[in-house]
Amino acid sequence: MTEATSSKSVPDDEALRLIGSVPAWYHRIAVRPGIVTPGTTDAASVLDRLHLPTDCSGLRAIDIGARDGFFSFELERRGAEVVAVDYMPRQGTGFDVAARLLGSSVEYRQENFYRLRSAELGKFDLVLCLGILYHLPDFLGALRIARDLCRGRLYLETLALEQPVRADGVADVPILQYFPMRERANDRTNFWAPNLRCVVDMLEDSEFRILRSEQQGDRVLVVAAVVDDPDRRYYWNIATGVDYPA
Numbered sequence: 028m029t030e031a032t033s034s035k036s037v038p039d040d041e042a043l044r045l046i047g048s049v050p051a052w053y054h055r056i057a058v059r060p061g062i063v064t065p066g067t068t069d070a071a072s073v074l075d076r077l078h079l080p081t082d083c084s085g086l087r088a089i090d091i092g093a094r095d096g097f098f099s100f101e102l103e104r105r106g107a108e109v110v111a112v113d114y115m116p117r118q119g120t121g122f123d124v125a126a127r128l129l130g131s132s133v134e135y136r137q138e139n140f141y142r143l144r145s146a147e148l149g150k151f152d153l154v155l156c157l158g159i160l161y162h163l164p165d166f167l168g169a170l171r172i173a174r175d176l177c178r179g180r181l182y183l184e185t186l187a188l189e190q191p192v193r194a195d196g197v198a199d200v201p202i203l204q205y206f207p208m209r210e211r212a213n214d215r216t217n218f219w220a221p222n223l224r225c226v227v228d229m230l231e232d233s234e235f236r237i238l239r240s241e242q243q244g245d246r247v248l249v250v251a252a253v254v255d256d257p258d259r260r261y262y263w264n265i266a267t268g269v270d271y272p273a
């Protein structure tokens with residue numbers, strides 16, 4: 028019996044019990060007709076704006092900071108081979124329950140962003156870094172890792188500075204605001220908010236070419252393609268030594 032078949036054998040009342048056993052859902056995931064997990068965020072609207080390929084057959088995708096797995100499961104539905112990564116265990120979020128109810132075969136890795144390497148995982152056509160960058164203390168190091176994993180496109184969505192920061196109204200300067208512990212939403216896992224220009228500049232310096240970027244309120248979304256820039260890589264490598272992927 029396949030996993031997909033066995034998921035249907037879970038009766039609706041058991042499905043609802045499993046969903047209710049997850050203390051906090053982040054994603055609203057339609058696990059079967061009429062049953063949606065009670066998430067608090069609007070991932071569907073981010074998905075609309077990402078413009079991911081509708082047919083992902085033959086593509087490898089990695090969803091870093093997957094949480095309950097909304098984007099991982101959507102990529103799987105579109106035909107991609109998907110690796111979901113989060114430093115939380117899969118039973119610590121809604122991922123395990125959602126995967127079971129969907130009959131998903133997405134590979135889950137409990138791992139820290141900073142430990143991901145293409146030498147171990149291989150390269151990915153689609154790299155998703157959604158809602159995670161502002162949780163990472165070393166922004167450029169994370170982008171370098173995303174670049175190492177990527178052989179196609181990066182989809183990045185993050186908290187961002189909403190307002191022009193300079194008094195003279197000049198907003199087109201790359202700016203990164205640091206949040207001392209708990210300053211942002213009383214959440215100790217929040218470190219940084221860049222403005223859109225800063226995200227774009229840092230991506231370009233991390234060997235990406237910007238395909239599309241947009242800002243909505245305090246969130247930005249950027250789609251970028253990998254490029255090879257040995258000159259930038261050389262200066263990155265001499266600056267960081269051996270701890271990051273070359």
Ligand SMILES: C[S@@+](CC[C@H](N)C(=O)[O-])C[C@H]1O[C@@H](n2cnc3c(N)ncnc32)[C@H](O)[C@@H]1O
Pocket residue numbers: 068070091092093094095112113114115138139140141156157158159162163
């Ligand atoms: C705000 S949620 C975003 C979930 C999803 N990507 C989305 O956009 O809806 C951030 C997720 O990233 C995970 N996370 C934060 N820092 C991480 C790190 N250093 N390594 C791996 N996962 C991390 C958290 O556990 C959480 O599940």
